[in-house]
Amino acid sequence: MNNSAEPEEKDIAIRPFRWFNIQVFIANAGLFGGMVLLGTIIFNLSFLNPVSKALNDFNLSDLLYSKLGARDNLLDTNIVLVNIGHLDRLQISRQFDRIKGQQPRVIGFDGFFIRKKDPVTDPLLRDAILKPPDVIMACYLTGENERSGIFDELETSNPYFTGHDKAFVNLGGTDPMTSTVRNFSPKEVFRDDTLFAMGAELVRRYRPAAFERLLARGNDREIIHYIGNRPAFLVYDTYEILDSSRDLSIMKDKIVLMGYMGESFRSPPDLEDIYYTPMNPELAGRSRPDMYGVVIHANIASMVLSGDYINRMPLWLTVLISFILCYFYILLVSWVNARYNFLYKIYFNTFLFLLNILMIYVMFLLYHYANFSIHTGYMLGPLLLYPTFLNYFERLILILHRRYGIRSIFIPK
Amino acid sequence: MARLITLCLTFIVITAQLRAQCDDFSFYYVSGSVFIKQGSILTAAKKNLDLVPGSVLQIGNESSVILLTGPDRALRLSQQGNLTYPNLQDICRKNQSSLTSQYVKYVAHTLIEKQESQTAMVIKGAVYRTRATYTNSLMRTPPDSSVIASDSVVFSWQQPPDNKPAFLLISENGVKSVYLSPVSGTTMVLPARIFREGMIYFWLISKSPTPSDNEPRFTFVLGTHNWQTIVLDEWARTMTELEQENQDVKKKLESKKRLY
Numbered sequence: 001m002n003n004s005a006e007p008e009e010k011d012i013a014i015r016p017f018r019w020f021n022i023q024v025f026i027a028n029a030g031l032f033g034g035m036v037l038l039g040t041i042i043f044n045l046s047f048l049n050p051v052s053k054a055l056n057d058f059n060l061s062d063l064l065y066s067k068l069g070a071r072d073n074l075l076d077t078n079i080v081l082v083n084i085g086h087l088d089r090l091q092i093s094r095q096f097d098r099i100k101g102q103q104p105r106v107i108g109f110d111g112f113f114i115r116k117k118d119p120v121t122d123p124l125l126r127d128a129i130l131k132p133p134d135v136i137m138a139c140y141l142t143g144e145n146e147r148s149g150i151f152d153e154l155e156t157s158n159p160y161f162t163g164h165d166k167a168f169v170n171l172g173g174t175d176p177m178t179s180t181v182r183n184f185s186p187k188e189v190f191r192d193d194t195l196f197a198m199g200a201e202l203v204r205r206y207r208p209a210a211f212e213r214l215l216a217r218g219n220d221r222e223i224i225h226y227i228g229n230r231p232a233f234l235v236y237d238t239y240e241i242l243d244s245s246r247d248l249s250i251m252k253d254k255i256v257l258m259g260y261m262g263e264s265f266r267s268p269p270d271l272e273d274i275y276y277t278p279m280n281p282e283l284a285g286r287s288r289p290d291m292y293g294v295v296i297h298a299n300i301a302s303m304v305l306s307g308d309y310i311n312r313m314p315l316w317l318t319v320l321i322s323f324i325l326c327y328f329y330i331l332l333v334s335w336v337n338a339r340y341n342f343l344y345k346i347y348f349n350t351f352l353f354l355l356n357i358l359m360i361y362v363m364f365l366l367y368h369y370a371n372f373s374i375h376t377g378y379m380l381g382p383l384l385l386y387p388t389f390l391n392y393f394e395r396l397i398l399i400l401h402r403r404y405g406i407r408s409i410f411i412p413k
Numbered sequence: 414m415a416r417l418i419t420l421c422l423t424f425i426v427i428t429a430q431l432r433a434q435c436d437d438f439s440f441y442y443v444s445g446s447v448f449i450k451q452g453s454i455l456t457a458a459k460k461n462l463d464l465v466p467g468s469v470l471q472i473g474n475e476s477s478v479i480l481l482t483g484p485d486r487a488l489r490l491s492q493q494g495n496l497t498y499p500n501l502q503d504i505c506r507k508n509q510s511s512l513t514s515q516y517v518k519y520v521a522h523t524l525i526e527k528q529e530s531q532t533a534m535v536i537k538g539a540v541y542r543t544r545a546t547y548t549n550s551l552m553r554t555p556p557d558s559s560v561i562a563s564d565s566v567v568f569s570w571q572q573p574p575d576n577k578p579a580f581l582l583i584s585e586n587g588v589k590s591v592y593l594s595p596v597s598g599t600t601m602v603l604p605a606r607i608f609r610e611g612m613i614y615f616w617l618i619s620k621s622p623t624p625s626d627n628e629p630r631f632t633f634v635l636g637t638h639n640w641q642t643i644v645l646d647e648w649a650r651t652m653t654e655l656e657q658e659n660q661d662v663k664k665k666l667e668s669k670k671r672l673y
Contacts, residue, residue, distance in 0.1 A: 068515040074505075075479070077441060077487045231489075234442075234479075250442050361516055368512045 023408055024334060028327045031382055031389045032319075038385075059182065060360060060376040061367050062278040065226050068364070075232050076302045078206070080104070080254050081294060083261040084111055085238035090121045095241045095258065096128035096135070102251035106205040108136045108198055110169055110259030110273075110294045113157040126161050136201050137162045138169045141188055154190050167201035171275060171296060172221060180276045181291075183221045184300055186214055199300025202255050207305055214304050223310040223373060225303045226279050229291055230261065233298050237265045255301060259294025310373050318378045326382040329355070333386075334409050348387070356383060435505035438464040438480040441487050445476025450495075470496045475649065494564070551579075551618050552631050559633040561605055566633070568601045570618045582624060583616045585609070593622055608635045 143152030172183035204211040447458040477491035583592035
């Protein structure tokens with residue numbers, strides 16, 4: 001028995017070295033070098049700005065949210081959204097009164113009362129806001145210093161209307177108005193005062209343990225794991241809150257988030273406080289923004305509550321895995337080319353296509369089931385560029401072969 | 414081998430746990446007339462009540478219900494009709510359908526589906542219809558440019574004068590045929606679920622299964638559920654207002670009678 005086991009162990013020990021081929025390694029390194037060069041050109045030439053913008057704003061995981069995440073009837077019951085539409089201050093104060101009468105745990109208000117307007121209605125609104133339970137008022141950080149990342153200004157409602165509770169409503173992305181909102185910053189420091197994102201602050205009041213988990217992760221930015229647009233939450237339109245016959249008891253002990261979600265749910269979406277998200281039905285190209293800011297904050301709060309975070313693979317690990325995968329891909333392709341040249345010529349494109357579908361599938365599985373996000377560009381880029389790269393590499397090897405007699409598996413047959 | 418078995422078992426357990434979320438339903442919020450039917454007993458649904466397997470959920474007109482299906486997760490239903498326990502489980506699980514099946518369907522769909530033009534006008538050219546076209550046509554319901562709000566679409570037409578067999582043809586965007594069947598009577602009811610929201614459907618009664626472009630066609634679209642709710646709300650409001658007006662008129666008449 002022992003005699004038969006020994007050669008097997010030896011075989012396993014040697015096998016990894018058999019897979020190492022210096023020529024494939026050089027080809028792989030060349031491919032990655034070419035990619036870096038191409039990336040530098042695309043991202044640094046100003047006339048290629050549209051290309052770099054499009055590449056920056058595209059992420060394959062959007063497909064998961066946009067096309068593969070069908071969950072039409074499911075909703076999060078912790079959060080109730082209330083549309084403030086274009087109601088006047090008196091009507092908003094009535095909304096506050098009715099909502100507070102239902103004893104929600106915490107209320108967030110995604111809107112601003114910049115200045116005093118009316119000596120009659122303003123005190124009513126102030127009283128409605130300041131009476132318990134607390135209302136977290138929105139604030140907006142501006143004037144970010146590019147080097148230090150510190151903000152210079154903080155826009156808030158007029159202090160007449162606000163208590164001490166505020167949370168910032170800034171959203172992630174290079175420019176949230178034009179690019180896709182994929183992440184958010186959980187906390188920011190403004191003049192020695194730590195402020196939290198609206199979604200995070202609401203959870204801090206509602207379920208502190210969940211908020212602690214968010215802080216313990218220690219990430220500067222968190223990817224938003226969207227659960228859905230407005231239908232994924234309990235929602236009330238402007239008139240429903242003002243209608244005294246409407247049963248609002250569902251708000252008791254919930255997070256209530258008030259904000260603008262259109263003139264009314266019946267009117268078509270307008271362009272006020274609305275953003276592009278991965279849930280947009282159009283994956284790329286020109287489209288309308290799809291989600292109101294307040295719904296994005298609700299998605300953030302829902303994610304923090306459930307602890308359903310997306311973990312990001314570090315860049316160095318992504319590049320390393322991509323390099324290793326690409327190495328084996330080139331090894332396999334070269335082996336098929338050497339052994340079954342005819343098949344290789346016919347089926348190479350089909351094989352490449354299937355491999356891409358498989359790679360995307362694996363990435364989706366990781367994202368969906370393991371909440372693990374991998375930068376798809378680093379994984380798919382080398383595979384897609386390989387056929388073009390191979391053309392040039394084979395020619396180079398051919399020249400070296402003719403001039404110096406170098407032997408290589410990459411010499412075209 | 415042992416690793417493979419462990420992996421398979423883990424996968425089965427995870428899948429079973431995911432599906433287990435759709436095994437218990439309890440009422441979280443009820444609006445309007447919602448009842449639970451168990452055998453011949455009818456009970457009004459209310460908050461915190463559990464739905465027992467074997468029971469049927471009856472959702473009335475303009476009613477909605479939210480059922481808890483797992484921790485902090487719920488199922489919202491607002492379509493009028495009866496739902497059995499397995500129906501509810503299907504709806505719940507449909508929302509948790511596996512990524513693999515969705516991905517395979519998506520890839521197959523993008524590979525197989527032909528990129529057809531979005532409107533018939535590109536291929537067929539414009540068809541100018543006059544009032545006479547509508548009045549002389551055999552087709553009756555749904556009238557031209559209808560928005561369908563119900564769960565079924567009733568197609569009705571007049572018997573062709575020569576009593577020859579006719580065909581009912583329905584096409585999506587006037588291009589992709591979705592229904593073609595010989596018809597003998599003058600009505601046909603089709604479930605609305607075979608039509609997609611946001612698409613324009615052209616329908617016609619023709620003597621030929623391949624009608625010419627000159628034959629008049631009626632169009633209809635399928636309203637979204639929200640749209641249905643809006644229409645029903647509006648309708649209910651109008652009816653209430655009319656009833657109110659009616660009663661006001663009656664009161665006025667009665668008061669006048671008393672004066673006289």
